[in-house]
Amino acid sequence: MNKPPVISAFLPPRRILMGPGPSDVYPQVLAAQAKPTVGHLDPLFIGMMDELKQLLQYAFQTENDMTLAVSAPGSAGMETCFVNLLQPGDTVIVCRNGVFGERMRQNVERCGASAIVVDNAWGEPVSPEQVEDALKAHPQAKYLAFVHAETSTGALSDAKTLCALAQQYSCLSIVDAVTSLGGVELKVDEWGIDAIYSGSQKCLSCVPGLSPVSFSAKAVARIKARTRPVQSWFLDQSLVMSYWGGGAKRSYHHTAPVNALYALHESLRQLASEGLEQSWQRHRDMHQLLKHGLNELGLKFVVAEPYRLPQLNSVYIPQGVDDAAVRKQLLEQYNLEIGAGLGDLAGKAWRIGLMGYGARRENIALCLKALADVLT
Numbered sequence: 549m550n551k552p553p554v555i556s557a558f559l560p561p562r563r564i565l566m567g568p569g570p571s572d573v574y575p576q577v578l579a580a581q582a583k584p585t586v587g588h589l590d591p592l593f594i595g596m597m598d599e600l601k602q603l604l605q606y607a608f609q610t611e612n613d614m615t616l617a618v619s620a621p622g623s624a625g626m627e628t629c630f631v632n633l634l635q636p637g638d639t640v641i642v643c644r645n646g647v648f649g650e651r652m653r654q655n656v657e658r659c660g661a662s663a664i665v666v667d668n669a670w671g672e673p674v675s676p677e678q679v680e681d682a683l684k685a686h687p688q689a690k691y692l693a694f695v696h697a698e699t700s701t702g703a704l705s706d707a708k709t710l711c712a713l714a715q716q717y718s719c720l721s722i723v724d725a726v727t728s729l730g731g732v733e734l735k736v737d738e739w740g741i742d743a744i745y746s747g748s749q750k751c752l753s754c755v756p757g758l759s760p761v762s763f764s765a766k767a768v769a770r771i772k773a774r775t776r777p778v779q780s781w782f783l784d785q786s787l788v789m790s791y792w793g794g795g796a797k798r799s800y801h802h803t804a805p806v807n808a809l810y811a812l813h814e815s816l817r818q819l820a821s822e823g824l825e826q827s828w829q830r831h832r833d834m835h836q837l838l839k840h841g842l843n844e845l846g847l848k849f850v851v852a853e854p855y856r857l858p859q860l861n862s863v864y865i866p867q868g869v870d871d872a873a874v875r876k877q878l879l880e881q882y883n884l885e886i887g888a889g890l891g892d893l894a895g896k897a898w899r900i901g902l903m904g905y906g907a908r909r910e911n912i913a914l915c916l917k918a919l920a921d922v923l924t
């Protein structure tokens with residue numbers, strides 16, 4: 549018999565999370581998650597799930613019936629969209645202007661489909677002109693996939709124009725809204741988005757580990773018309789809907805993460821009570837404040853002003869500054885987390901998040917003061 553390990557309770561410090569996510573969680577969300585666990589088929593819980601769906605529909609600005617939260621992080625939301633819609637042999641136009649466009653490409657290939665990649669430089673938005681050229685050159689394409697808010701660089705792409713192009717060329721659109729939902733304008737029905745996924749840990753300021761998704765009627769029809777079953781049992785939406793789509797008659801699919809769903813319900817309630825437009829405006833206002841302070845410190849943005857995400861500010865690390873040492877000092881002396889650069893920007897940029905509950909004046913003041921102290 550092995551001896552039981554003697555381990556103390558884990559007591560995390562209260563950090564200020566200003567990286568690329570997870571973001572600062574609303575205190576009300578942390579409190580909601582600590583409420584007593586009930587059964588996931590308990591009638592009271594089912595009532596909460598109905599409200600959760602309404603709140604998700606509001607956040608996405610959609611009437612889509614197939615709107616739910618996948619019980620896993622944003623990458624599972626991404627995979628849910630690809631594995632349910634794609635079949636081997638399909639052609640997909642995939643836009644790649646950072647890490648997550650490349651992750652989409654890998655999903656496409658793992659589904660046995662072919663990816664036609666439209667590349668744009670890191671820090672630039674997806675080019676609608678290049679996308680249109682690809683759509684013209686590949687009339688067999690069935691889907692257009694792109695990242696609305698590329699977290700690896702801080703670039704915002706024009707989802708409305710890209711989805712209009714998808715429709716014009718008879719493609720369904722698959723949109724990554726992991727970092728955009730709640731932080732910048734996003735209108736699923738008005739823009740004609742067919743499949744969209746997000747994450748709980750960015751501008752929703754919920755705990756990590758859930759992925760809101762939504763599918764249009766056209767996407768649902770495509771899923772229903774599949775000639776072969778979805779290769780993933782867990783992510784197969786036709787099975788998941790026995791729980792999420794069943795209303796009062798929900799039946800067991802997998803054990804829902806009950807307390808995490810309380811947390812999502814509360815974070816979406818916070819978003820609804822602030823109002824989506826007000827939340828988008830607050831992100832813009834807080835970005836202006838941060839931008840002003842970063843400019844005063846002489847830090848230069850990676851992304852050109854018109855395409856900059858308010859919620860993800862990438863700035864170049866000044867010459868001669870030790871990236872890891874600065875981030876360590878911020879964490880240890882100020883309890884402040886900012887993000888390292890990712891992929892092509894590793895070691896070259898910092899990513900400063902202003903997401904959801906984290907997009908507040910006091911966070912910006914702390915961040916600017918701490919950066920000024922450690923850089924001078």
Ligand code: PLP
Pocket residue numbers: 568569621622623624626648695697698699700724726727747757
């Ligand atoms: N897509 C984007 C744009 C992201 O920023 C992330 C995570 O940072 C993901 C997908 C993957 O989400 P997760 O890390 O929750 O799996």
